[in-house]
Amino acid sequence: MAPRALPEPVLVRGTGLLGTSIGLGLRAAGADVLLTDPSPSAQAVAVDIGAGTALEEAPGARPGTVVVAAPPDVTGQVVVDSLRAYPGAVVLDIASVKAAIAAEVAAAVESGAITPGDAARYVGTHPMAGSERSGPVAARGQLFTAAPWVVCATAGTDPAAVGTAEELARTLGATVHRMSAADHDASVALISHLPQIAASLVSSRLQETPAASLALAGNGLRDTTRIAASDPQLWVQILAANAPEILGILYGVREDLDRLIATMEDPTAPGARLDIAQLIAEGNAGHARIPGKHGGPPQSFALVTVIVDDTPGQISAVLHDVGAAGINVEDLRMDHSAGYEVGMLEISVLPGRKQELADALSAHGWKVV
Amino acid sequence: MAPRALPEPVLVRGTGLLGTSIGLGLRAAGADVLLTDPSPSAQAVAVDIGAGTALEEAPGARPGTVVVAAPPDVTGQVVVDSLRAYPGAVVLDIASVKAAIAAEVAAAVESGAITPGDAARYVGTHPMAGSERSGPVAARGQLFTAAPWVVCATAGTDPAAVGTAEELARTLGATVHRMSAADHDASVALISHLPQIAASLVSSRLQETPAASLALAGNGLRDTTRIAASDPQLWVQILAANAPEILGILYGVREDLDRLIATMEDPTAPGARLDIAQLIAEGNAGHARIPGKHGGPPQSFALVTVIVDDTPGQISAVLHDVGAAGINVEDLRMDHSAGYEVGMLEISVLPGRKQELADALSAHGWKVV
Numbered sequence: 234m235a236p237r238a239l240p241e242p243v244l245v246r247g248t249g250l251l252g253t254s255i256g257l258g259l260r261a262a263g264a265d266v267l268l269t270d271p272s273p274s275a276q277a278v279a280v281d282i283g284a285g286t287a288l289e290e291a292p293g294a295r296p297g298t299v300v301v302a303a304p305p306d307v308t309g310q311v312v313v314d315s316l317r318a319y320p321g322a323v324v325l326d327i328a329s330v331k332a333a334i335a336a337e338v339a340a341a342v343e344s345g346a347i348t349p350g351d352a353a354r355y356v357g358t359h360p361m362a363g364s365e366r367s368g369p370v371a372a373r374g375q376l377f378t379a380a381p382w383v384v385c386a387t388a389g390t391d392p393a394a395v396g397t398a399e400e401l402a403r404t405l406g407a408t409v410h411r412m413s414a415a416d417h418d419a420s421v422a423l424i425s426h427l428p429q430i431a432a433s434l435v436s437s438r439l440q441e442t443p444a445a446s447l448a449l450a451g452n453g454l455r456d457t458t459r460i461a462a463s464d465p466q467l468w469v470q471i472l473a474a475n476a477p478e479i480l481g482i483l484y485g486v487r488e489d490l491d492r493l494i495a496t497m498e499d500p501t502a503p504g505a506r507l508d509i510a511q512l513i514a515e516g517n518a519g520h521a522r523i524p525g526k527h528g529g530p531p532q533s534f535a536l537v538t539v540i541v542d543d544t545p546g547q548i549s550a551v552l553h554d555v556g557a558a559g560i561n562v563e564d565l566r567m568d569h570s571a572g573y574e575v576g577m578l579e580i581s582v583l584p585g586r587k588q589e590l591a592d593a594l595s596a597h598g599w600k601v602v
Numbered sequence: 603m604a605p606r607a608l609p610e611p612v613l614v615r616g617t618g619l620l621g622t623s624i625g626l627g628l629r630a631a632g633a634d635v636l637l638t639d640p641s642p643s644a645q646a647v648a649v650d651i652g653a654g655t656a657l658e659e660a661p662g663a664r665p666g667t668v669v670v671a672a673p674p675d676v677t678g679q680v681v682v683d684s685l686r687a688y689p690g691a692v693v694l695d696i697a698s699v700k701a702a703i704a705a706e707v708a709a710a711v712e713s714g715a716i717t718p719g720d721a722a723r724y725v726g727t728h729p730m731a732g733s734e735r736s737g738p739v740a741a742r743g744q745l746f747t748a749a750p751w752v753v754c755a756t757a758g759t760d761p762a763a764v765g766t767a768e769e770l771a772r773t774l775g776a777t778v779h780r781m782s783a784a785d786h787d788a789s790v791a792l793i794s795h796l797p798q799i800a801a802s803l804v805s806s807r808l809q810e811t812p813a814a815s816l817a818l819a820g821n822g823l824r825d826t827t828r829i830a831a832s833d834p835q836l837w838v839q840i841l842a843a844n845a846p847e848i849l850g851i852l853y854g855v856r857e858d859l860d861r862l863i864a865t866m867e868d869p870t871a872p873g874a875r876l877d878i879a880q881l882i883a884e885g886n887a888g889h890a891r892i893p894g895k896h897g898g899p900p901q902s903f904a905l906v907t908v909i910v911d912d913t914p915g916q917i918s919a920v921l922h923d924v925g926a927a928g929i930n931v932e933d934l935r936m937d938h939s940a941g942y943e944v945g946m947l948e949i950s951v952l953p954g955r956k957q958e959l960a961d962a963l964s965a966h967g968w969k970v971v
Contacts, residue, residue: 361818361820373907373971374971375909375969375971376971378909378946378971379909379946380820381817381818381820383818410814410817410818412814416812416814416815419815420811420812420814420815420818421818423807423808423811423815424811424815424816424818424819424820424822424823425818425820425822425823427804427807428804428822428823428826428827429822429882430862430881431800431801431803431804431826432800432826432885432889433881433882433884433885434800434855434858434859434881434885435796435797435800435855435885435888436884436885436886436887436888436889437858437881437884437885437887437888438792438796438851438854438855438888439792439888439889439891439892440884440887440888440891442789442792442793442888442891443785443789444891444893445779445781445785445789446785446788446789446792446793447793447891447892447893448750448779448893449730449750449752449779449789449790449793449794450793450892450893451730451750451793451794453793453794453797453798453828453829454793454794454797454892455892456825456826456828456829457797457800457801457825457826457828457829458797458885458888458889458892459822459825459826460822460825460826461885461886461888461889462886462889462890463882463885463886464882465879465880465882465883465886466879468878468879468882469875469878469879469882472866472869472878473866473869473870473874473875473878476866476867476869479866480863480866480867482807483859483862483863483866484863485807486803486804486807486859487856487859487860487863489803489806490803490852490855490856490859491856493799493852494849494852494853494856497841497842497845497848497849497852498845498849500841500842500845501842505842506838506842509837509838509841509842510834510835510837510838511834512799512802512803512806513798513802513832513833513834513837513838514834515802515805515806515809516801516802516803516804516805516806516827516830516832517805517830517831517832517834518805518806518809519804519805519806519807519808519809519811519827519830520801520805520808520827520830520831521831522808522809522811522813522816523808523816523819523823523824523827524813524816524817524819538742540744540747540748544930545924545925545928545929545930545931546925546926547925548921548925548931548934549918549921549922549924549925549931550925552917552918552921553918553921553922555914555918556914556915556916556917556918556919557915559914560914561913561914562914562917562918562936564936565917565934565935565936565947566934566935566936567931567933567934567935577747577748578934600744600747602742602743602744602745602747
């Protein structure tokens with residue numbers, strides 16, 4: 234028999250949002266999926282919504298692939314346990330910090346708990362998808378569609394195990410990004426953990442703000458703080474596991490903040506204004522490096538803003554007229570203002586099409602602002 | 603003659619984005635508008651697009667209202683100059699920091715440059731609308747529709763002048779919020795200036811990030827840093843003018859950051875995890891206080907996510923089916939992923955309508971994830 238890229242059955246250990254979504258996606262692709270979770274009710278929900286068969290209903294089953302989808306702080310331990318319990322299986326994990334788990338696997342080899350051959354069957358991965366919700370009820374088989382999925386192999390990893398990790402990602406519709414665990418952890422510290430910390434720091438200041446002040450809030454505050462609504466229990470585990478990488482970045486932030494505070498304490502001193510402008514300009518420079526849509530180069534779209542009533546069908550009617558004009562919507566967002574029952578629909582289009590769109594919508598009677 | 607609420611002609615001093623937009627909006631409402639700007643080309647553009655008549659084309663004109671729309675750091679001086687130059691006129695300004703300008707007006711009374719009666723004709727205001735663009739070319743008459751417009755009167759302000767300020771805001775479609783200059787400046791320090799600083803601090807860290815790391819960036823980073831693309835020259839003036847209010851907040855942020863850094867330096871110490879969870883939980887608490895749509899109480903909507911191809915008409919077709927189901931779109935956004943030519947359309951609806959919508963869209967053949 235030729236080796237299969239994704240050996241079945243696939244055992245998913247942990248039926249939270251991500252584990253259950255993996256089960257649903259694999260089942261939709263026709264794979265044989267087994268599920269287990271320390272919480273009987275979480276497992277029962279996952280089975281009920283069709284994410285797979287309960288492990289205990291398949292006595293003697295020998296998983297070809299084990300996906301560890303446990304909470305971050307027990308993932309390393311469940312990975313080592315899985316390597317021991319399922320000697321022939323490829324063992325993957327999906328936790329959002331990777332070097333700490335690789336270190337736990339290496340320590341298990343060191344202590345003799347597993348062999349180097351066992352460790353070669355392990356591949357750390359990180360699907361960069363999630364939701365503000367959690368638990369199996371929020372799971373959806375297409376959660377990973379078009380999401381980046383990082384695969385962290387080492388020199389010692391069995392190439393077949395790497396193939397399994399990549400096949401899992403592709404089967405679920407994700408894009409594979411290969412990088413080392415260290416590069417992964419440095420990357421997420423910057424692009425995920427730092428924004429979370431910043432959003433929490435800003436939001437924390439709002440705890441005692443008068444309602445009259447908050448009534449003035451616009452999209453600037455809303456966007457900057459959106460992810461501050463995240464789960465403290467999950468984030469404690471993520472931040473603690475990636476502490477060294479995050480610390481390096483926070484030292485840099487504190488240095489910039491200290492410099493800004495010193496400047497603001499004497500804003501009329503010579504050079505003070507240049508210092509402030511420098512911080513904003515450095516933010517411009519960093520922001521300009523964030524890739525554009527579909528991973529292409531950063532791109533500026535032109536914005537056409539239309540006023541819509543807050544009634545069913547309005548947005549659809551605007552976008553129907555956009556589509557009828559043959560113009561592609563590159564991006565879309567709603568802006569709501571306090572005290573008004575209207576919204577602003579912001580439509581991003583290629584700059585060359587802006588005037589044409591504004592004219593077409595005005596001709597259809599829309600208020601283009 | 604009965605006193606008019608908005609005495610004409612209205613002279614707009616400064617034809618940048620905001621001044622020109624005010625001119626366009628007033629002209630659309632039938633008002634007589636005069637324009638002047640130290641930059642002849644900016645003024646010519648504003649006149650050309652119909653925002654008003656050049657001041658020098660109206661010799662002997664006596665403005666009834668003067669709107670100072672100059673850069674923040676010269677606004678106080680232009681206000682004082684306007685109070686002297688136009689003895690009968692109500693003088694308003696629209697700069698984004700208010701106490702510093704009020705102090706300049708008070709100092710001018712103190713020095714005898716103007717009388718207390720002159721100062722009574724001045725009202726500081728702040729329309730909370732803007733754009734990532736600047737200059738008269740980006741101006742639009744409906745820029746202020748449904749935006750909050752803060753009006754800062756004092757005990758000494760002539761009630762008729764306050765009426766003029768409020769009439770201007772209402773004529774342009776904005777909502778009037780009355781508060782003192784001190785309350786205004788404290789409010790914007792939190793809801794506008796702090797988010798700007800946080801976005802710039804985070805973005806600044808991205809300046810030397812490898813492209814492979816940035817390719818993993820999702821909406822969390824994009825949202826948190828969106829406003830980091832702002833104009834350094836404008837923000838230097840805003841931050842410097844509101845330095846005392848901002849400093850108080852930054853001290854609080856630095857205290858939280860120092861505590862987090864100390865905790866992260868020894869994340870396995872007793873109590874460390876509780877400290878980290880506390881920061882995230884405080885962020886939750888502050889974030890929950892941001893008002894919901896239309897200034898109503900913070901509200902949770904349910905999200906239905908649909909996969910759409912990146913071709914014209916797709917989004918409109920989805921939203922047509924949403925409208926046909928009689929369900930109102932409470933909020934809307936697009937999510938794009940690197941490497942895929944598809945987007946996720948995230949539709950927020952009232953939680954009770956979620957399942958109905960998901961079913962209706964699935965029945966129409968849409969991929970609901």
